[in-house]
Amino acid sequence: MFDNLPSAMPHIQAGNLKAFAVTSAVRSSALPDVPTVAEAGNLPGFEASSWFGLLAPTGTPTEVVNRLQQETAKALNLPAVKERLVAQGAIPSGNTPAEFARLIDAETTKWAAVVKASGARVD
Known part of the structure; x- marks a missing residue:
């Protein structure tokens, strides 16, 4: 599994x-x-x-997105939170909105190629 x-x-x-x-x-x-x-x-x-992440609707003000990212990163860096996540096998990052957008793009490209190569189809 x-x-x-x-x-x-x-x-x-x-x-x-x-x-x-x-x-x-x-x-x-x-x-x-x-x-x-x-x-x-x-x-x-x-x-x-x-991976897991927070997303906001298109058009959310940049200052709101940045504040959410900053507060989330702070929470992920709290020793108790970080220790708990690491003990579960997670790797907390709290990356920036731009870094997260690049990750989503890279993952979409990677897995689209895998799906295409596999021949999988939605019927």
């Missing part, structure tokens, strides 16, 4: 699931002994990471 670490970690920690690899480009600090898929499967460059 492929799952997000934050939802899988309690089951891994309880011994109900065994993690064979993580799909991120680097090993998870929450599971440092678990290799990446690239390492375990000899698949250089393999990366399939999940």
Whole structure:
């Protein structure tokens, strides 16, 4: 099964699931002994990471978007919040709106190519 670490970690920690690899480009600090898929499967460059972010409707004033980003970044950097997220296998970032837009564009391009190559269709 492929799952997000934050939802899988309690089951891994309880011994109900065994993690064979993580799909991120680097090993998870929450599971440092678990290799990446690239390492375990000899698949250089393999990366399939999940991410979460906040989005606002088109036309939201820039100062509102910036304030939301700044306050979110502050919260993500609070020691208790950061420790909790890292323990769940997440990597908190709080990147800027421009950085997040670039990530969304890159992910859309990457996965569009995968879907196209797979031949998957919506019927």
